[in-house]
Amino acid sequence: MPLSTNDKKAILQSCINNITHQSNMMKNDLNENKLLPALKHCSNFLNELRTNSLTPKQYYEIYMLVFDSLEILSSYLLSTYKSKQKAPSRKSNTSNTNSNGFLADLYEIVQYSGNIIPRLYMMIVIGTTYMSIEGAPTKDLMKDMIEMCHGVQHPIRGLFLRYYLSQRTKNLxxxxxxxxxxxxxxxxxxxxxxxxxxxxxxxxxxHSSERELRYRERKELKILVGSNLVRLSQVIDDYNNGKDENYSAVEYYKEKIFPTITEQIIQCRDHLAQTYLIDVLIQVFPDDFHFATLDMLLNQVFVNLHPLLKRSELVQTLIDRFIAYEKFASDMADLSVSENKDDDEKKEKEQDSRLNKINVDELFKAFWQFYINLNESDPELPSEEHSVILQSFISLLLTFDSENYTNLDVIYKFAEESLSKEHDEEQQEMWSQLLFEPINHFKSIKSILKLENFYEFYNKLGNKNFQKEISLALIDKVLSLAIENGEVLTTTEEIDGVFKYFTVLIKESPSKLDTAKSLGITKTIKINNGEKLITPEYLETLEKVSKVVQLIEVEDDPLKNISNLMYVRKNYLNKNYENIIFTYPTLINKILFKLKIIGYVNLKQKSKDVQTQIISQFKNLSVIIDELYQHHQEHSSDLILRIYLNVASVADQLKLQSIAYELFTQCFVVYEENLVLTSNQYKNYSQINPHDSLGGSSLAYESILAIANALRNTKNLSKDNYEELITKVTLYGSRLLKKQDQARAVLSCANLWSSGGATDEESSEVIYSDDKRLLECLQKSLRVADGTLDPYLGVKLFLEILNHSLIFNVYGNPYVDEKFIGQLVDLIKTNIDNLSDEDELLNQSDAFYKRILDYIESSKT
Incomplete structure (x- = not known):
């Protein structure tokens, strides 16, 4: 019946107590030079190592107590030997032989110990002490001790015994x-x-039921076995310190050590042993050793290991070691160069020696042949194994020769041919991981163009979600490289090379995200005035696409730049009309910016050919805006209106009168069709104070104000065109539904009739001004304000009109004279007097009114 945990703890404590007691007695005897009694006590505490009842961890605990006690015995023997050498004629209490004979006799004596465990431990401690003195038969002692250890075949006791032998002989x-x-x-x-x-x-x-327990115990003991390989590596590397010209550590390892060790690893046919020992082999022996034995390690060892052992882990460990080697060599070379900055020749030699030492193609060839052999021997190799192995190969190639993509294409060609639609989702995900590794290593946006088979493999992935993940990783890399290196896309080839990966992002429809709420996704964003729910991640993705559009840049050729932008719109951005509302504004602004550059230059050069091209591009730009309008007029008309106004203003700045006029006309089309009576005309009105003349404005009013402001800033429209446009916008303002909107819209339009807009092309002087129409606008605004049912709001509107009238008066409008101002002041005073004195709104208006009066008086002075 197996012992319980408490029973084992009790046995452990009993062992510790006995070892401590017997060890103390041994020390006392040694202090009194009673060697034979001391050896008896030593044998007694060594008997505790014969137990079968402890776990490996517990056994290690008593082993360390024994080890420390045996070190005391060894120190005593060594000091006794030295004292005998100083006084050779003096007789010892325990021996009549010379100093060497003293240790030799002891070595013989302890062999008569009754139990094998105490006997062998005492043989080792005395034998290794004997080996440490000059003239000792070292090799005979080595052979004898290693042979005698065969007498212990119990796994745990034998392991610790041989581990003790290894520790004691380490430096001897x-x-x-x-x-x-x-x-x-x-x-x-x-x-x-x-x-x-x-x-x-x-x-x-x-018992077979304890296999899992044995497996865990063995893992606790693995370091004992691995310590031998660690010491062996040190011995091979340190031998003779290079004095023997005929000795090569690499060749010796390849011919003598490697075959013996790997044969033992293969023959043991144990999963844990093979996994651990291969890992130790890779880690403890130098990299040069592995380069020399790579083909044998891969094709003679790895392929012949336990069937359940994951080769991918071993390959990854080996390649990680090579990568670490390369990075270390590179850092050392860079350090050497930095210390000798003027020594260019030394830098070249460092680089050449590193590259000559490791031929990348041969390195890859060895790994690739192993992979082929592995596929042949195990056709059912899991997708996870394929993925990890090939990812390791990719990392290796990108580390050793990041600019050479020939071998990488070999991998992606194989992966593309191996990937099947029959693979389930989990398997496809494993294969898709191959595409992330090079993205992380890219040093240039254009690197992806050099990978011929990368896209074919990407395109074969059946699951769009996997493609999307890869595309997101790629777009993040493109943007980060643009920040780091200032890289841009200058040709249609480069645009195709990048944007073909973003098609899956562009084509994703926001309508498919409408069910986000029903799926339990709470973090969403409302668009189109709450009619649609989409996720922040979706908006962020399209924002990134727009940022990449900004990277399309041909600095010395703006027309070519515009052509490239048109190209990306035609071939990529318009593949999903639902998404153009998120990407077209960026595209339009980019094109418009380039047109401004071309136009400003041409205003001085006055080239007819360039002017023709500018006009043509404005027409193309108009088509793009119209496309946006056709698909998104219902919910994004206000945005489209601002785009039209922006483009119209630029056309006016470039003296393209007819184009500017047409664009302003299109603004009225957008207004008439979508903004006059839209359902969201009074957005958020329920949250606004109805008495506040500056709040609760309708979308229609805001649109009129935007058009009026844009027209006010024009400089190059003809008189007739300008008059037609401002008449129309004033008319629209006067037709707004809300009285306060009407009043303020017409008041704002009054500015359009005062010295603005159209100019004479020859003299560049303002040629349009109609003071009478300005007065009519003021009067119209006053009538509307007076017709409001809210007296407080009416007073506020009167004060706004008075404010504007004072400005027109200052600038010399003959109709807005002192008489007009005075009548308006009286009107306001009468309305204020009719209101309740206790109302806070009245107090605010009254204070504003008094400040205006103060200004009028000061102006007269």
């Missing part, structure tokens, strides 16, 4: 000549092989 192994070195290597390899056998055997101890 011979290195004097090639023969000594070979025997040292044989000793370490022999110990490793036996320890590995014991470690594997532990898995098969006990």
């Amino acid at each position: 192994l011979p290195f004097g000549n090639q023969l000594d070195f070979q025997e040292t290597v044989d000793f370490l390899i022999s110990n490793f092989i036996e320890m590995n056998k014991l470690w594997v055997r532990l898995q098969h101890q006990g």
Whole structure:
């Protein structure tokens, strides 16, 4: 019956107590130079290592207590030896032989210990102490101890015994000549092989139901086995310090060490042992060793390992080691150059030596041949294995030769051919991971153009969500590189190379997100006045697409730049009309900016050919805006109106009178068809104070105000065109439904009749002004204000009209004279007197009125 945890704790404590007690007694005997009694106590506490009842962790705990106690014994023996050397004639209490004979005799004596565990531990501690003195038969002792350790075949006891042997002999192994070195290597390899056998055997101890427990225990003991390989690596690398010209550590490893170790790893046929030991092999031996044995490691070792072992993890570990090597070599080269900044020749030598040492094509060839062999031997290799292995290959290539995409194309060609529509979603996701690795390594936007098979593989992914994830990663990389390097897209080839990956983002329809709320997605954004719900991520994605549009730039050729922008609109942006409302404004602004540059230059150069091209591009731009209008007039007319006004203003600045007139006319079309009686005309009105003349304005009023302001700033319209446009906008203002909107709209339009807008083309002087029509606008505004049912609002409107009238008076309008001002002041005074004195709104209006009166008086003075 298995022992409980409490039982094991009790046994552990009993072992600790006995070891501590016997160890103290041994120390006391040693202090009194009673060696034989001390060895008896030593044998007693070593007996505790014979237990079968402890876990590996518990056994390690008592092992460390024993180790410390044996170190005390070793120190005593060594000091006794040294004292005998200083006084050779003095007799010892325990031996009549010379100093060397003293240790040799002890080594023989302890072999008569009754139990094998105490016997072997004492043999090792005495034997290794003996090995540390000059003239000792080191190699004989090594052979004897390694052979005697065969006597312990219990897995845990044998492992710790051999581990102790390894620890004690660590700095005592011979290195004097090639023969000594070979025997040292044989000793370490022999110990490793036996320890590995014991470690594997532990898995098969006990009942089959305890296999999982044994597996966990073995994982706790793995470092004991691996320590042999660590020491072996140090020995091979340190031997002779390069004094033996015929010795090459790399060649010795390749011919002697590697075959022996890997044969043992393969033959053990144990999943845990193979996984761990291959990892140790990769980590502890230098990179040059692995480059020399790469083909054998991949095609003779990896392919012959346990069927359940994941080769991808081993390949990834090996490649990660190579990548770390390359980065270290690169950093060292850069450091060397920085310390010798003027030594260009040294820099070249550092780079050349690194690249010559590792031929990238040969490196990839070895890994690729392994992958082919693996596919042949295991046709059912999981998609996860394919993905991890190929991702490691991609990382390797991008690290060692980031500008060469030939080998990368080999990978993507194979992946494209291997990927099947029959793969389920999980398998496709695994394969899709191959596309992320190069994106992270790109140093230039144009790098993706060099990968011929990258897009074919991307395009074969059946799941659009996977394509979308890759496209988002790519668009983020493009934008980050633009910030870091200032890179832009200058040709249609570059536009195609990038935008073909964004088609999946552009084509995604916001209408498909209408069900977001029903799916439990609470974080949404309302658009179109709350009629549609979309996610912030969706808007962010299209914002990124718009930012990439901004990267289309040909600095020295604005016309070519415009052509490229037209190209991206025709081939990509208009693939989903629902989305053009998010991308077209950016496109239009970019084109308009380039047209301004061309137009301003041509105003001085006056080239007819360039002027013709400018006119043509304005017409093309008008088509784009019209396309936006046709598909989004219902909910985005106010935005489209502002776009038309912006383009019309630029056309006017460039003295394109007919185009500017047509664009302003189109603004009225947009207004008439969509803004006069839109359902959202009084947006948020319910939240506005009805007495506030500056709040609750309708969308129609805001549109009239925008058109009027744009017309007021024009400089190059003909008199007739200007008069026609301002008459129309004033008329529209006078037809607004709300009285306060009417009053303020007509008041604002009054400015259009006063010295603005049209100019004489020859003299550039303002030639349009109609003071009488201005007065009519003021009068119309006054009549509307007087007709409001809210007396408080009426007073406020009167004050606004008075304010404007004072301005017109200052600028010399003959109709807005002192008489007109005085009559208006009296009208306001009468209305204020009729209102309640206690109303806060009245107090505000009254204060404003008094300030105006103060201004009038000061002006007279």
